Amino acid sequence: MTASDTTTAPHAVPVVVGLDVATAAVRVVCVDARGRVAAEGGADLPQPVRTPGGGREQDAGTWWPAAVSALRQATSRLPGRGAEVRAITVSATSGTFVLADSAGEPVCPGSMYDDRRAADLNAEAQLLGADRWKRLGLSVGPTAALGRVARLARLSRGPAPAADDGCDRLRSGDAGSFRVLHTPDLLGRHLTGAPVAADWSHALKTGYDPGAGEWPAEVLPALGVPDTWLPAVRAPGSEAGVVCRRAADETGLPEGCSVRLGMTDGCAGQIATGAVLPGRFVGVLGTTYVLKGVTRELVTDPWGAMYSHRHPDGWWLPGGASNTGGEALAGTPADRLAALDAAASARGPAACVHYPLRREGERYPFVSGAARGFRLGAPRDDVEGHRAALEGVAFLERLAVDHARALGIAVDAPLYTAGGGSRSALWNRVRATALDMPLRTVPRAETAFGAALIAAAGTLHASLADATDAMVEPGQVVEPVPAEREALQDSYGRFTAELRARGWLDRD
Known part of the structure; x- marks a missing residue:
């Protein structure tokens, strides 16, 4: 059956599919042109394995079977048994990839986004491409996929270690035929039956330069990475191919259905909120706090707290992730x-001020390895302590917005908000008042839903902006509380003054 087949069941309306490959599970949502979820599916993945030296691996051979299971669940629940699906997009964790042979079969375990075994090679990559990374406002962190690809290139040429590392096929195969496949690239190959391009979002941490539209020629050869290993790269939302007969038989998707390139989980989550036009930003309050938005031009951060992915339409997606957030309330029972x-x-x-950092160091909206949580004054009871923790995270959010504006970035009102913390009506009011701008809550800011929106652009709707306008629920607007504005502004001033006094925040 093809995507153009009109013999679908009565009441079946066209839908798109978003597929999210998370660390230990695959999730699928089927969404119609109005944003209504028509069917869902899911499947577990094996927990990644920790290896010596900071490694973290997963059997990449499990990615497609789990995707098949989740897709089959979802399509079997659609009125047309999947015939109404017009497009599918895959999103996954940023920096997760596997090295595969010419047939698309993995030759080693999948390397997860937080694998640290190539920290030394990533430090070398930072030096080799210093000018390029500076132009992009990026730094090559210790877990970047770029160094991990270089590590595999060296393993492919070296003798086997004494311990079994699962890379026998890597050393025994034809290294010249190997290809780097990010998680969506591997699934895209299964879906279409042929190699597919990578999107510039998943390729960013592998070293792709989305500004120049190229792989870094001054970096990869110096690290020993063959240029034949690297995929072609295209914009998210581009058509990668169409579902082949074999994949249709396995998944329930219609043969000929469009397979669209996706974005990383963080970017897809942002798109799910509707923050897709310049000036729109979303504050995601989960375990940690994340601020992400859209600018027309690339804005680099000299302090290194923010960096940008590239928008599917060529704009930019600046953002940063804090070490502070909802974990400030960790250990408190939900009913409490x-x-x-x-x-x-x-x-x-609260009369006291609390910076509820539970770990060492902060990475956003300021960067300081010396940062520690603190209190200015003591709460008189648990109620005031709770309120001070909520306010402390709100002050961090205000600082993040101030930081973006100091870089010349427009952050328009309302600020979109998502994440578990946004379910607290009190916390939303505190945040709106500390920001002195309204918040707009977003009910379904999920990676799979964001992937579905990307799939809808150019299929169910003319553009990504049209898709989000039609498919994302508007949510509720939370206004600042005028009676509390002065007290919170005063506490915010004490908060930032203390950060400066401790040398963690630049005085400018």
């Missing part, structure tokens, strides 16, 4: 949180 919220709401602003 509701009671504390109610009491803290009635109490009003």
Whole structure:
């Protein structure tokens, strides 16, 4: 059956599919042109394995079977048994990849996004491409995929170690025929039955330069990476191919259905909120706090707190992730949180100031390995302590927005918000008041939903902006509380003054 087949079941309407490959699970959503979820599916993946030297691996051979299972669940629940699917897009964790042979079969375990075994090679890559990374406002971190690809290139030429590292095929195969496949590249090959291009979002941490539209020629050869290993790269949302007969038989997708290039989980999550036009930003309050938005031009951050992916339409997606966020409330039972919220709401602003950093070092909106959590004043009871923690994260969000504006970035109102923390009505009011701008809550800011929106651009809708306008629920607008504005502004001033006094925040 093809995508153009009209013999679908009664009441079946066209849908697109978003497929999210997370660390330990695959999730699928089927969404119609109005944003209604028509069917869902899911499957587990094996937990990644820790290896000596900071490695983290997963059997890449499990990615496609799990995707098949999740897709089959979802398509079997559609009125047309999958015949109404017009397009599919895959999103995955940033920096996860596998090296595969000419047939697309993995020759080693999949290397996960947080694998640290190539930290030395990534440091070398940072020096080799210093001018390029500076232009892009990027740094090559210790877990970047770029160094991990170079590590595999060296393993392919070297003798086997004493311990079994699962790379026998890597050393025994024809290294010249190998290809780097990010998770969506591998699944795209299975879906289409042929090699597919990578998108510039998943390729970013492998070293692709989305500004110049090229792989870094001054870096990869010096690291020993064959240029034949690297995929062609195209814009997210581009058509990678169409579903082949074999994949259609396995998944329930219609043969000929469009396979569209996706974006990393963080970018897809941003798109799911509707923050896809210049000036729109979203604050995601999960375990940690993340601010992401859209600019027309690339804006680099001399402090290194923000960096940018490239937007599917050629704009830029600046953002940063804090070490602070919802984990400030870790250990407090959910029923206790509701009671504390109610009491803290009635109490009003805290007299003390709390920076609830639970680990060493901060990475956004300022960068300091010396940063530690602190309190200015002692809370009189648990209620005030709870309120001060909520306010501390709100102050960090305000600092993130101030930091973006200091770089010349327009952050328009309302600020979109998502994540588990945005389910707290009190926390949203505190955040809106600290920011002195309204928030707009987003009900379904999920990676799979964002992938579906990318699939809808050019299929169910003319553009990504049209897709998000039609398919993303508007949510509720939360206004600042005028009676609490002065107290929170005063506490925010104490918060930033203390960061400066401790030498963690630049005085300018």
